[in-house]
Amino acid sequence: MARTGKNTVVEEFERRRARMLRSFGACMLLIAFSLCVTQIADSFPGLFGIGRKGWMAFAAAQFAAGVVFALMGFRQYRCPVCHQIPRAHDKYYLGVAVDPEKCPNCGVRLR
Ligand SMILES: [Zn+2]
Incomplete structure (x- = not known):
């Protein structure tokens, strides 16, 4: 595991970069989705038998997860x-x- 070759540094950094971009994407989706949920909860109170407070808690949890x-x-x-x-x-x-x-x-090469 402890390989320190030049290519492994570049590859490892690329993996971390992809992971960072994916988690930012997931963050954006979760936050956008939580905003949608608050809109829906405002427009359709009691949707699926869940009150506005329930939906707001759900949206807040999604926002926090993001x-x-x-x-x-x-x-x-x-x-x-x-x-x-x-x-x-x-x-x-x-x-x-x-x-x-x-x-x-x-100063190590990352690309
Ligand atoms: Zn460094």
């Missing part, structure tokens, strides 16, 4: 060598580098 997905994807999105999250160049912006060529911390 945030958890995003955090999980973000937390595992690290350089396989130095285990730092590759941040975008702008230090005043809390974004991550979504497609970095090299690790901004240790």
Whole structure:
């Protein structure tokens, strides 16, 4: 498992990047879906015998799950060598580098 070849770093980082993008996608879907649920609960109170409060709790749970997905994807999105999250160049912006060529911390090639 502890292979440190150049290609394995690139492959491992690509895997983590794909996982991060998937969890962000899941986050967006869950949050969009939770907003739909609140709309539906407003328009059709008592749908399926579940009251507005029940639907709101359901929507809140989905929203929370979406945030958890995003955090999980973000937390595992690290350089396989130095285990730092590759941040975008702008230090005043809390974004991550979504497609970095090299690790901004240790300089290892990630593509
Ligand atoms: Zn690194």
